[in-house]
Amino acid sequence: MTAEPAITPELVAAHGLKPDEYDRVLSLIGREPTLTELGIFSAMWNEHCSYKSSKKWLRTLPTKGERVIQGPGENAGVVDIGDGLCVVFKMESHNHPSYIEPYQGAATGVGGILRDVFTMGARPIAAMNALRFGAPDHPKTRHLVAGVVAGVGGYGNSFGVPTVGGEVNFHSRYNGNCLVNAFAAGLAKTDAIFYSKAEGVGLPVVYLGAKTGRDGVGGATMASAEFDETIEEKRPTVQVGDPFTEKCLLEACLELMQTGAVIAIQDMGAAGLTCSAVEMGAKGDLGIELDLDAVPVREARMTAYEMMLSESQERMLMVLDPDKRAEAEAIFVKWGLDFAVVGRTTDDLRFRVLWEGREVADLPIKKLGDEAPEYERPFVAPKQRPLIDAAEVPAPEDCGAALLSLLASPDLCSRRWVFEQYDTLIQGNSLQRPGGDAGVVRVDGHPAKALAFSSDVTPRYCEADPYRGGAQAVAECWRNLTAVGAEPLAATDNLNFGNPEKPELMGQFVKAVEGIGAACTALAFPIVSGNVSLYNETQGQAILPTPTIGGVGLIEDRTKTARVDSLKAGDVLFLVGRDGGHLGASAYLATIEGREEGAPPPVDLSEERRHGDFVRGFIRAGTIRTCHDLSDGGLAVALAETCMASCVGAAIEAGDGPDHAILFGEDQARYLVALGEADTAGFEAAARQAGVPLRRLGVAGGERLTIAGRLDLTVRAMTVAHESWLPSYMSGSLVEAPAAA
Amino acid sequence: MKTAVVLLPGLNRDRDMIAALTTITGKAPQTVWQTETTLPDVDLVVVPGGFSFGDYLRCGAIAARSPVMRAVAAAAEKGVPVLGVCNGFQILCEAGLLPGALMRNAALRFVCREVKLEVVNAETRFTGAYRQGQVIRCPVAHHDGNYFADAATLKRLQDEGRIVFRYAEGTNPNGAIADIAGIVNEAGNVLGMMPHPENLVEAEHGGTDGRGIFESVLGMSPSLAA
Numbered sequence: 003m004t005a006e007p008a009i010t011p012e013l014v015a016a017h018g019l020k021p022d023e024y025d026r027v028l029s030l031i032g033r034e035p036t037l038t039e040l041g042i043f044s045a046m047w048n049e050h051c052s053y054k055s056s057k058k059w060l061r062t063l064p065t066k067g068e069r070v071i072q073g074p075g076e077n078a079g080v081v082d083i084g085d086g087l088c089v090v091f092k093m094e095s096h097n098h099p100s101y102i103e104p105y106q107g108a109a110t111g112v113g114g115i116l117r118d119v120f121t122m123g124a125r126p127i128a129a130m131n132a133l134r135f136g137a138p139d140h141p142k143t144r145h146l147v148a149g150v151v152a153g154v155g156g157y158g159n160s161f162g163v164p165t166v167g168g169e170v171n172f173h174s175r176y177n178g179n180c181l182v183n184a185f186a187a188g189l190a191k192t193d194a195i196f197y198s199k200a201e202g203v204g205l206p207v208v209y210l211g212a213k214t215g216r217d218g219v220g221g222a223t224m225a226s227a228e229f230d231e232t233i234e235e236k237r238p239t240v241q242v243g244d245p246f247t248e249k250c251l252l253e254a255c256l257e258l259m260q261t262g263a264v265i266a267i268q269d270m271g272a273a274g275l276t277c278s279a280v281e282m283g284a285k286g287d288l289g290i291e292l293d294l295d296a297v298p299v300r301e302a303r304m305t306a307y308e309m310m311l312s313e314s315q316e317r318m319l320m321v322l323d324p325d326k327r328a329e330a331e332a333i334f335v336k337w338g339l340d341f342a343v344v345g346r347t348t349d350d351l352r353f354r355v356l357w358e359g360r361e362v363a364d365l366p367i368k369k370l371g372d373e374a375p376e377y378e379r380p381f382v383a384p385k386q387r388p389l390i391d392a393a394e395v396p397a398p399e400d401c402g403a404a405l406l407s408l409l410a411s412p413d414l415c416s417r418r419w420v421f422e423q424y425d426t427l428i429q430g431n432s433l434q435r436p437g438g439d440a441g442v443v444r445v446d447g448h449p450a451k452a453l454a455f456s457s458d459v460t461p462r463y464c465e466a467d468p469y470r471g472g473a474q475a476v477a478e479c480w481r482n483l484t485a486v487g488a489e490p491l492a493a494t495d496n497l498n499f500g501n502p503e504k505p506e507l508m509g510q511f512v513k514a515v516e517g518i519g520a521a522c523t524a525l526a527f528p529i530v531s532g533n534v535s536l537y538n539e540t541q542g543q544a545i546l547p548t549p550t551i552g553g554v555g556l557i558e559d560r561t562k563t564a565r566v567d568s569l570k571a572g573d574v575l576f577l578v579g580r581d582g583g584h585l586g587a588s589a590y591l592a593t594i595e596g597r598e599e600g601a602p603p604p605v606d607l608s609e610e611r612r613h614g615d616f617v618r619g620f621i622r623a624g625t626i627r628t629c630h631d632l633s634d635g636g637l638a639v640a641l642a643e644t645c646m647a648s649c650v651g652a653a654i655e656a657g658d659g660p661d662h663a664i665l666f667g668e669d670q671a672r673y674l675v676a677l678g679e680a681d682t683a684g685f686e687a688a689a690r691q692a693g694v695p696l697r698r699l700g701v702a703g704g705e706r707l708t709i710a711g712r713l714d715l716t717v718r719a720m721t722v723a724h725e726s727w728l729p730s731y732m733s734g735s736l737v738e739a740p741a742a743a
Numbered sequence: 744m745k746t747a748v749v750l751l752p753g754l755n756r757d758r759d760m761i762a763a764l765t766t767i768t769g770k771a772p773q774t775v776w777q778t779e780t781t782l783p784d785v786d787l788v789v790v791p792g793g794f795s796f797g798d799y800l801r802c803g804a805i806a807a808r809s810p811v812m813r814a815v816a817a818a819a820e821k822g823v824p825v826l827g828v829c830n831g832f833q834i835l836c837e838a839g840l841l842p843g844a845l846m847r848n849a850a851l852r853f854v855c856r857e858v859k860l861e862v863v864n865a866e867t868r869f870t871g872a873y874r875q876g877q878v879i880r881c882p883v884a885h886h887d888g889n890y891f892a893d894a895a896t897l898k899r900l901q902d903e904g905r906i907v908f909r910y911a912e913g914t915n916p917n918g919a920i921a922d923i924a925g926i927v928n929e930a931g932n933v934l935g936m937m938p939h940p941e942n943l944v945e946a947e948h949g950g951t952d953g954r955g956i957f958e959s960v961l962g963m964s965p966s967l968a969a
Contacts, residue, residue, distance in 0.1 A: 155853045159884070160794040162755025246753045246797025338752065423853045425884045427942050430759040444947060560947075 006037045013037075017044035023375060030369050038306045038355060038362040042370065045273035045311055046280060049536050052374040055502040056534040059515045067528040069491055071192065077118040077269060078188075079530025080195055081492045083556050087445065088195070089453055090124035091187035093132075093496040093552040095535035099240040100182040104149025108182050109157035109243035113315050115186040116161060117269040120252050121318065123196040123259050124188025127429060128443045129158050131168040131184055132457045132496070132550045133420075136177030138412050138731055143172065146180050147420075148732065153243075154184070155423040160245035161252070164432050165424035166441025167455050169550075172412040173462070178540025183496040185457055185552040189446065196259055198268040198278075200286035200321045200347050205265060207279070207290060207345035210255070210318040210334060212247045213300035214275070218313025247316040247339070254337040255318065261333070263326030270317040276310045278319040279345070280353055284371025289348035294357040298340040306357035321347060381508035387466050390586040390600035392663035401638070401661050402713035404594050406723045408635045408666070409642055411593045415727040437647065438566040439485035439631050442557065452560035454488035456553050460634065461546035463602035466587040468510040468547050472517025473605045477670060479553035480525045481631045484614040485673060487563040487621035488555025493522065495532040495551055500544025502536045510547040511536075517605075518549060524607035527553065564621045564629035564675070569648035571703035573628060573676040575641075576685070579613050580695045581657035582636045582667025589634040590666035603668050610671040616694045617673050620685060628676035638665035640674045641699075641707060646721045651704040657697060661712050676702060744961045745785040746772040749815060751806045754793030754830060756939065763941035764789070767957045777809045782818050787960055790815065792829030792884075792939060802845060802887045803833030812838050824868055824960045825933045829885055832925070832935035841928055841935045842900070843892035848885070849918025855884040860924055860938060861911035864904045867927050869934045872955035878911045879952040881938040888937040890919035890926075900926055908936055934960075 007013065014024045017040055027035055027043050035043065049055060065073035071088055072080035078092035096111025112129065119126050131154050136143045147170075158165050163186065218241035258264060266286065268278040275292070283290035294309050304312075322330060322343075334341035348354075353370060355363035398404040408414050421436035433452055434442035440456040458479040464471030476493065483490040495518060500507040522529055538545040557563055569575075585591050586600025620626040628648070632640045637656060645651055656664050677685060682698070689696040708714040746764045750757055757774075764772045773783050782788060795806035806812065812834065819825045819840055827835035835841045848854055857880055865875040873879065892900065897920065900906050908925035915922045917937070925936030940953030958964070 152852070159853055159855075159886070160753070160755070160797065162793065244797065246794060246799065249755060249794075250752050422856050425853070425855045427855065427882055427939075428756060428759065428884065430762055430942050430945075430948065433947060 045276045046370045063529045064523045077121045088192045092531035093185040093494040094533040096182045103240040105153040108150040108153030110241045111184040112157040113243045115184040119186045119188040121269040124190035126163045126188040128187045129163045129165045130457045134171045134181035137174040140177045157245045159425040175546045179538045183550045200266045200282040203349045206322045206343045208322045209342045209344045212316040213298040215300045215314045219311045241313045250337040257333045263330040265321040267320040280371045283367045289350045289352040291354040292345035296344045306362040379508045380505045382505045387601045392660045410723040416725045419728040439482040452557040454555035456482035459550045461548045464547040466602045468513035469517035472514035473521040475551045476521035479551040483555030485629045485631045490555045492530045493553040497534045498548040500539045514549045562624045566630045567647035569628045573702040575699040577697040579672030583663045584669045588668045613671045626675045630674045632672035636666040651706040652702045654700040654709045744768045746787045747785040748772045749790045751777045751795040753795045756792035760791040760941045763944045782814045788825045790827040790831030803837040806834045807837035827935040835935045846889040853886040854916045858914040859911040860908045871959040883938045888917040890923045
């Protein structure tokens, strides 16, 4: 064995530790760290693992609720859904790896989030993916879309979880930094949830799953820095996924958990063995001693440093009840997975690592884990953008052409090309698949219940006003769950931002979190898990602020839900909420006028709640069977999407006002609903009583969508425009933006 | 009615299949792990879908050489009905119980969507519940469903009425030769198909078109109206 390199300032910097952080290391341990120790500090104290810039603000979010069993701080959040069952879910980013190596980056993002869920004893039942790419005409975009989508599908399909929702957006601000936010939810029994907090001294620490290789060494540190032109050199930091092993690991872990052998369990994600061991020990106020010579490896002569920082996938660490060892080991042998005792719990609060018979690390475990550094980064709140009066925006000469342009635009076109690469129906419980407001999955084995899932954020609103954008992301998610008839239960947040060391970008983060907090509080929609991804910038260009919200809702009676594709001839269409008027930061303004300007729509949370509760009540009564929330592109796009999904037209009379504001305004707290004529009188009376504005829009039928005095299009023409863009773009046959005709 | 479902590491539609068989027969199927060398005495053996052994070699190639597949071959030889769906179909081809091979989809992408299937032969043990030429709905979800057989094999399959299902109405999702979605062996007791009938057997699945296959082979009275 060669001598360890000297710990030089350059080496410290290469580990992403700032000089003051390194000074803190020195004062903590009273000596120079070994290389392995330096690697461990780097792994634990980087932004990705320590949340050192964001912690202060995350603490302000509402995380409690009647149904919340476990909030942030565990592998995933846990929410009670009654009957002894709970839903376990989280969303997590894999942005940096996906930009470097799209297939594996996205695949392992899915693998990581699935592991977070089944580590807690839940069988994954639904997945979603929020994807954001650069401008369509950027040379890397098509390659990234193809690779990321194939990676998401490749892992999730093989693992066997239905992908029931997600988002795909394009914007030049993601040119150098795509976003891959993977969500997973699982179902567990409330009395059989597993946690990562170690308990008991002298108990075996067991390594489970796949072998350790050199892949992903230093991945979390890489993900905590901006990108520059050396990005191609970072490919070795990306992990390689093996969904087959993960599927075996799932089955083995769930079998293992039934034996009572598991005292604590933690998946190995970012910073692998280091992070999982430290977290288990620190949470349980215990020390951990690891003997790396017992770690199953797939490559010869791995150093302690490499083993501690490897991010090889499909691995778990657990504290075992020693009496159950034989039983536990047999399960892993059956599934062809490794099972190795690699250490023990101790009572001295030290994290000790032995390798080749000597000690290569001896560190205070609490300081590494839950007492990692925390920063109060300076920030400046972004300037308010002016309100844009619709009268200042040129009215479209041809509203029909404008609608077709929007339907065929990269951000609003059909995502079929994407979601058909995902298995959306495996497990046989998918009641609503991608393309509607929310994915709906029935609760396996339950006679009546179902769960709804939606992922939302409008980054151009967040750029315009991060506070309002953050609140709107929560409101839209809550609205989408409501639109299928679900009671929104709780949410997970995946906060993607730029470099927090720049005060204006830190300001975006702070304001967005404030907006999210305000909306979650007002809507009784607590945040129970989440992830922060900072430093999403390349060569100084930050992404649009993108706080993705993944929400979960409960449907008590799955025979009483609404969908977007159930509109029938004769149904009466209503707009719930006021007429459109707000064009600032809208899809219309960006797509038709090429202007990304103005303040985003105001978010009135009490109105949001009143309108949502009103709509949900009528869905749950079985009166409303068709519902669609109004968001990007406003009323006209919602009408078009409902007609296209249902293959039926409608004759509509919208309100008075400027055509583009009425048709495409993006005012919030609005729904498009349909019901039978016989139910309309009672519905209108109830709306009056509840103080909910309502407009009777017209009746469904025929093959055309006509909006009196404004547009007249066949459903077929809209469908062609809507369905064509993405396949044409991906096949490279797109010559120019589709003509609006 | 007794049924059995073969379990191999990496299969992932085993639970769907077990649920479907339980719904249809009222009784949970027995499961048979990959290392078993005998099968229970049942009326139907199913090799379900998924990615056995990750499909890291050719799809189904490793699974086809597992001990349990020798037992499946022996049962098939004795005339026990065997159904292979998706990866199960690939495994049956790799095991030599069915002719031809499943190649990568023509578009080189995984595809999950609903297709139309024409019941080309309603006189097999698996299709009696359907009318000859009936077009049914059925979902697909696969990356390697592009069926191929050489000209001589194809002619035999056609002449002997062994093409059971074809993708209909232009819905071939994978480029399969002659739109082939499912075939039977010479004896007619082994059916392999790419689409997933087990995902369309309850009203909540959005339809029950897939039930007929199970009801036919198990000799149940058809409930297609359900």
